[in-house]
Amino acid sequence: MSKSRPPMGWERAKNCFPVPNELLQLGLPAGAVAVYIYLLCHADRRTNQCHPSEATMAKVLHLSRNTVAKHVRLLEEHGLIITERTQVQMKNGIRKNGNLRYTIVPMHDVLEQRYQRQIAELERQQVQQKLAAQVAEAPCSPL
Numbered sequence: 001m002s003k004s005r006p007p008m009g010w011e012r013a014k015n016c017f018p019v020p021n022e023l024l025q026l027g028l029p030a031g032a033v034a035v036y037i038y039l040l041c042h043a044d045r046r047t048n049q050c051h052p053s054e055a056t057m058a059k060v061l062h063l064s065r066n067t068v069a070k071h072v073r074l075l076e077e078h079g080l081i082i083t084e085r086t087q088v089q090m091k092n093g094i095r096k097n098g099n100l101r102y103t104i105v106p107m108h109d110v111l112e113q114r115y116q117r118q119i120a121e122l123e124r125q126q127v128q129q130k131l132a133a134q135v136a137e138a139p140c141s142p143l
Contacts, residue, residue: 017041020107026114032071034061036080039102048104051086062108072100079110 018038028036038057042050054072058065075081082105086098 020109022107024078026080028074028078029071031061031063031067032074034063035068035071036075038080039075040104043102043104047099048106050104051099051101053099072102077111080105 019041023033024037032052035057038052038061042052044050044093054065054068056128057063060066061068063071065104072081074129076083084101084103086101089095098128
């Protein structure tokens with residue numbers, strides 16, 4: 001009996017890239033996930049940077065440009081990407097605004113920041129509960 005070859009996974013397939021499983025646990029809308037995957041697909045693997053225009057992303061993803069911009073802001077708020085403005089110098093010397101440069105933050109850093117925010121929120125809630133308990137125990141003084 002001859003041995004069969006194992007099925008080809010994404011690790012060995014050409015023109016594929018991994019998407020972090022944690023992305024689906026962040027509660028993002030489908031459009032934001034699509035924009036993130038588009039950026040991930042076009043990012044340089046060494047620098048984690050890319051610079052597609054919002055118009056190009058909107059055309060490829062079948063979204064409006066404003067919707068893409070909204071999803072980019074949402075991804076920034078969640079700490080998944082960092083955007084930087086760029087400038088382009090024309091042949092006649094005039095400088096114009098270029099596309100945004102997107103840097104994809106490694107998922108372990110995103111999750112670490114999320115956990116730190118959750119811990120800070122829990123600590124804040126504990127302090128509020130202690131203060132509320134102290135106020136409830138304090139005797140009322142007549143004015």
